[in-house]
Amino acid sequence: MKMKQFYMFTLAVLLTVGVPDWSGGTSWEAEAAASTAANVPPAAENDIATVPASSAIQADAVQRVQMSHADLAWVPLFASREADQSAIAKTANFVNRLLKNAKPSTEQLVGEDAFFTTSVDVMLTDGTDIYLQFKDSKHVLIHIGEDNYIAQDATALKEFYELLAVSPQTDVSTLKPTIGQTVRIKGSDASNYEGTVRIFVETSGSSGGYMTAKGVDYPSKRALLVHTAPYSEARYDFQFTMPAYGEAIDGTFKPIAPGT
Structure with a gap:
C-alpha cells in the first residue's frame, strides 16, 4: 500500500458517543464528526524522496509518527509537541535499527493481509515517508518511495506497542445533556494534525x-x-452549551425536541 492511498482512507473520522434517553423517553445519539484537514498536502507519488536502507534518520527530521492496525489507531506523535520528543527520538532509533539490517525485497501485502497488519508511518520534514508493515512478529516490510525492503527484528513490534498509546475513547462530561447545560468533550483520536470536530444530535x-x-x-x-x-x-478539549436548535442537512435550523 502506497502512502498516498493510506491517507485517502483516513481523511475523515466519525467519533460516536451514545446519549441515553431524554426526558421525553426518545433515544438520542450525539455524534462528533472530525472533518480532517491535513497540515501538509501529501506529496505526489513521484516526488517522494528515497532514502537508502543504510541511511540513518535524525530525530529532529521526524515530523509525525502514526501507528495503526486495521481500524484501530494509536495517538500520533508530532514534532511540534514537546511531550512527544522522547518518543520520537526512540522511534528514530527503531527505524535506524531496522534500516541497518534491511535488504531489498519485492514482497508486498495486499487485501486483508495489508488491512490487518500493524503499520507505522514515519513522516520526515523533507516529505519522505518511511512506511513500516509488520508482516509477523519478526519481519518488517519497509517502503520508502518506490523502494521496498524487508528487515528481521524480533523485538521491534513489541517496542512500538510499548512506545505508542492506543487512542482512548472520547470523554464526554455528560451522556444526558439538557438544553442549556454545559457539555465538555475531550479526546486525542483525530486522524490528522488539525481540523474541525462537529457535534451532532439525531434520533x-x-x-x-x-x-x-x-x-x-x-x-x-x-x-x-x-x-x-x-x-x-x-x-481536542472544548465545552459548549447545549442549544435548543440545531442546523439540519438542508441548512435550516430545527428545534431539538424530545419525543419526536
Missing part, C-alpha cells in the same frame, strides 16, 4: 453518511449540527 434509527452542498459530512439526514470546534495535534 435513533438507521444512519448513513451524507454530505451537504458546503462539503460538511452528516452522519444521517436526521442529524442536527449543534456545535463545531477546532482540533490541533490530533487532540
Whole structure:
C-alpha cells in the first residue's frame, strides 16, 4: 500500500458517543464528526524522496509518527509537541535499527493481509515517508518511495506497542445533556494534525453518511449540527452549551425536541 492511498482512507473520522434517553423517553445519539484537514498536502507519488536502507534518520527530521492496525489507531506523535520528543527520538532509533539490517525485497501485502497488519508511518520534514508493515512478529516490510525492503527484528513490534498509546475513547462530561447545560468533550483520536470536530444530535434509527452542498459530512439526514470546534495535534478539549436548535442537512435550523 502506497502512502498516498493510506491517507485517502483516513481523511475523515466519525467519533460516536451514545446519549441515553431524554426526558421525553426518545433515544438520542450525539455524534462528533472530525472533518480532517491535513497540515501538509501529501506529496505526489513521484516526488517522494528515497532514502537508502543504510541511511540513518535524525530525530529532529521526524515530523509525525502514526501507528495503526486495521481500524484501530494509536495517538500520533508530532514534532511540534514537546511531550512527544522522547518518543520520537526512540522511534528514530527503531527505524535506524531496522534500516541497518534491511535488504531489498519485492514482497508486498495486499487485501486483508495489508488491512490487518500493524503499520507505522514515519513522516520526515523533507516529505519522505518511511512506511513500516509488520508482516509477523519478526519481519518488517519497509517502503520508502518506490523502494521496498524487508528487515528481521524480533523485538521491534513489541517496542512500538510499548512506545505508542492506543487512542482512548472520547470523554464526554455528560451522556444526558439538557438544553442549556454545559457539555465538555475531550479526546486525542483525530486522524490528522488539525481540523474541525462537529457535534451532532439525531434520533435513533438507521444512519448513513451524507454530505451537504458546503462539503460538511452528516452522519444521517436526521442529524442536527449543534456545535463545531477546532482540533490541533490530533487532540481536542472544548465545552459548549447545549442549544435548543440545531442546523439540519438542508441548512435550516430545527428545534431539538424530545419525543419526536
